[in-house]
Amino acid sequence: MTTQELAMLYPQHLCELERRAAEALERGGFDHLVVPSGTVHYQVFDDRDYPYVVNPQFKAWLPLTRNPGSWLVITPGKKPRLIYLQPFDYWHVVPQTPEGWWVEHFEIVVIRKWDEALQHLPQSEARCAILGEPQSALGDDATGRFKPNNPPAVLDYLDYHRAFKTPYEVEMMRGASRSGTRAHRAAEAAFRAGKSEFDINLAYAAAARQDASELPYGNIVALNEHGAVLHYTELAREAPDPVRSFLIDAGTSFHGYACDITRTYATDSGGEFQAMIDAVDAAQLKMCDQVRAGTDYTRIHLDAHLAIAGILKDFGISKVAPETALENGISSVFFPHGIGHGIGLQVHDVGGFAESDRGGRIANPDGHPFLRLTRTLAPGMAVTIEPGLYFVDLLLDKLRQGEHADAVDWDRIAQFKPYGGIRIEDEVVCTDGAPLNLTREAFAAGAAEPGAA
Incomplete structure (x- = not known):
């Protein structure tokens, strides 16, 4: 398949995901769907990390699989927002600037430090359905912000409909x-x-x-x-x-x-x-x-x-x-x-x-x-x-x-x-x-x- 073919199919896919998200949020009583891409995990008593695996709820929306520390914000009626971590780092390869058939459909905000995401996430965490693993919270376990709450009503709806492929x-x-x-x-x-x-x-x-x-x-x-x-x-x-x-x-x-x-x-x-x-x-x-x-x-x-x-x-x-x-x-x-x-x-x-x-x-x-x-x-x-x-x-x-x-x-x-x-x-x-x-x-x-x- 060509990039042009994917570009033609992607808008309908995104429209369907937005429809599902709106219904799921209404059922759960939330205003925003917030999805972290996930974080790097380190082995106990060591400084080696496990291979990073992207949050499936994140990659459902866009083809990014190697971008820990990024976030998606889906608000019904608004353009989806991608908070894209592109850190200052000379130890590792830094993710490239986003490109491809999907880019034009997102408001993309590039951040250089992981905690800068707070400036671009919704103001009220209580109004957010946050889907991900506990380690994705911004901060430590005691004071972390935007800890995933994984509301059952939201997940039940999204997981059920994910069986139907666009x-x-x-x-x-x-x-x-x-x-x-x-x-x-x-x-x-x-x-x-x-x-x-x-x-x-x-x-x-x-x-x-x-x-x-x-x-x-x-x-x-x-x-x-x-x-x-x-x-x-x-x-x-x-x-x-x-x-x-x-x-x-x-x-x-x-x-x-x-x-x-x-x-x-x-x-x-x-x-x-x-x-x-x-x-x-x-x-x-x-x-x-x-x-x-x-x-x-x-x-x-x-x-x-x-x-x-x-x-x-x-x-x-x-x-x-x-x-x-x-x-x-x-x-x-x-x-x-x-x-x-x-x-x-x-x-x-x-x-x-x-x-x-x-x-x-x-x-x-x-x-x-x-x-x-x-x-x-x-x-x-x-x-x-x-x-x-x-x-x-x-x-x-x-x-x-x-x-x-x-x-x-x-x-x-x-x-x-x-x-x-x-x-x-x-x-x-x-x-x-x-x-x-x-x-x-x-x-x-x-x-x-x-x-x-």
Whole structure:
């Protein structure tokens, strides 16, 4: 996408955010929405800082992700104000003067010291809904000004509606998907070349052109049995011998928006594990097609369990019907996480359980505590679809000791355990019609580029 295209989409995005802010402030009884960008945190007993992470409520408005000490002030009927910290500093790189497609839509005030923000914030803190972390207050804990109060009525409204992405946000997520799929292709090539987890991760970061602090989450780069650890992030320095399989769950960031992509590969393209990968991939595509307006997301999750249970049956692992495997919990042994989550400004975006924009929670289905989204889908919502099939020692041991131990073939499980597991994950946007699969779209576009692997 070009800067001109973003410039055309951004005003509508900003207008929608202003509309949401006005409604949220009215519900909370406030006059101003005040959003700090966040501050740098220092490690205890040390002078080293943790990597700075921008307040998601801040980057929703504008594509600034590396600017601690700045503030936004949103007052209905007035031009949004950006208080932009550009300090006098010869120890570090000073943020550049703001530029880009969004600048003309803000009143920008440049400050040189962090506490100068007080001169440009609203006079009455009591009339402000201040969204952020406690450390963003101006001053120490005892006397700090503009301490975030995070009013529930305001957050409930904003978090609920953040699930609905504007066309501008979809383009941002598309940009992240494109860089993410490019990096995934580089990681697969490194795997095919026999590299270690550590070296595959380096190849991924190089292709993404992002370091660990810029990536939206710690990459999961798992060879062989490590693929059975759902959040495996150890990055072994030496490759196992032999290498059988590769699971990578990794994303990239684009102007504050994240992608979240998972793929699984086998070294033996004609073997049973590759056939199982293909079966999960085919089932996953059917689940992606369920991302349609009016669909209960928990229904996709439960249907995913039936699909995984069917694959277990087809490969001789489960001895019972898929419905029985779901009912007695066998499917959860092999698929122990949720089918996905909301995504956008955060990898696990907020509002996944929101009953309405006035609060309330839609509970998880019984027996499925790790599902992160329970809402009914509607146009504009962006979600991940990530079914998995794993051979996890801890869960298998519990099954072996339980009443349903005879419902599976333990010899078949032993054959597949050295491969760890399978997960396939795409980002899908719900529309008025067919779903928009940003991940598959990006992989297809990358394959069409000259020189693509």
